[in-house]
Amino acid sequence: MSDPKNQHTIPKCYLRQFADPNTPSNFGLCVWIFERKNKTGKRQNVRSVLTETDVYTFKGDYRIERSLAQLENEYAAIFDKR
Numbered sequence: 001m002s003d004p005k006n007q008h009t010i011p012k013c014y015l016r017q018f019a020d021p022n023t024p025s026n027f028g029l030c031v032w033i034f035e036r037k038n039k040t041g042k043r044q045n046v047r048s049v050l051t052e053t054d055v056y057t058f059k060g061d062y063r064i065e066r067s068l069a070q071l072e073n074e075y076a077a078i079f080d081k082r
Contacts, residue, residue, distance in 0.1 A: 003057075003062050004062055004065045004066065004069065005053050005054055005057075006051050006052075006053060007051060007052060007053070007054065007055045007056050007057070007065050008050055008051050009050050009051070009052055009055060010050045011068075011072045011075075012046050012047070012072070013072045013073075013075055013076035013079065015031055015046045015049065015050070016029060016046060016076075018031045018032075019031055019046065020032060020043060023043060027043070027045065028045050028046070028047070029045065029046045029047075030043045030044060030045050030046065031043070031044060031046060031049060032044075033049060056068060
């Protein structure tokens with residue numbers, strides 16, 4: 001398994017709840033991101049929004065990120081059952 005370097009500061013399972021239902025299917029799951037400064041918005045894929053490299057990595061150890069990913073998967077499974 002490769003190291004999860006590109007880590008979300010806001011989990012994808014949360015971002016999915018804000019997905020734009022009018023996004024064309026070939027775009028994938030997208031949310032709208034708005035710039036405060038110039039007050040413009042753009043649609044962006046959930047995979048690439050609000051990510052940072054190694055934000056939860058400590059000295060090359062990815063255990064924290066992997067634990068958070070597992071927790072997020074469990075949350076998403078419970079949330080999707082509602």
